[in-house]
Amino acid sequence: MGYSRSRLTRDALYTSAAAVGGAGATWGAYALLTKQARTARTVIPHRTDKAPSKDGIYAPGRAQVERPGPHVSADVSLMVFGDSTAAGLGVDDAEHTPGVLLARGLVAETGRTVRLAVKAIVGATSKGSRGRSRRRSSRSRSPTWRSSSWAPTT
Numbered sequence: 001m002g003y004s005r006s007r008l009t010r011d012a013l014y015t016s017a018a019a020v021g022g023a024g025a026t027w028g029a030y031a032l033l034t035k036q037a038r039t040a041r042t043v044i045p046h047r048t049d050k051a052p053s054k055d056g057i058y059a060p061g062r063a064q065v066e067r068p069g070p071h072v073s074a075d076v077s078l079m080v081f082g083d084s085t086a087a088g089l090g091v092d093d094a095e096h097t098p099g100v101l102l103a104r105g106l107v108a109e110t111g112r113t114v115r116l117a118v119k120a121i122v123g124a125t126s127k128g129s130r131g132r133s134r135r136r137s138s139r140s141r142s143p144t145w146r147s148s149s150w151a152p153t154t
Contacts (some may be wrong), residue, residue, distance in 0.1 A: 074115035
C-alpha cells in the first residue's frame with residue numbers, strides 16, 4: 001500500500017508550512033519580549049535603596065533577636081542568597097522578609113537556635129550569583145545540616 005506522489009508532496013508542503021509557521025511565531029514572541037524588556041528597563045527605575053535587615057540569632061521562646069557575635073552560638077546557620085526578592089525589598093517591616101520568616105519557621109519546627117545571615121543583593125542577577133554562593137560557602141566553617149534528620153554532615 002503505497003502513497004501517491006501528490007499525497008507525499010501535499011504532506012511535505014503541510015509539514016514545511018507548519019515548521020515555518022512555528023519558527024515565525026517563536027521569532028515574533030522573542031522579538032516582542034525583548035522589546036518589552038528593553039522598554040521596562042528604561043521606564044522602571046533601578047532600585048538602590050536597602051532592604052530591611054534583621055540578621056541575628058533566633059531562639060525558641062525569645063521574641064527578641066540577639067545580635068550575632070563570637071560569644072553567641074547557634075545550632076543552625078541559615079544564609080539567604082538572592083536578589084531583591086530574597087532581601088525583602090519592598091516590605092515595610094523586617095519581620096516579613098523571607099529570611100526572617102524562614103528562620104522563625106525553622107525555630108518553631110525544630111526548637112533549635114538559628115543564626116540568620118541574609119547575603120541577598122538588591123539588583124543582583126543570576127549571572128553573578130553562582131560565584132558569590134561558591135565563595136561564601138567555601139568560607140563557611142559551620143557544618144551543614146540534613147533537613148531529614150538534623151544531623152551535622154561534613
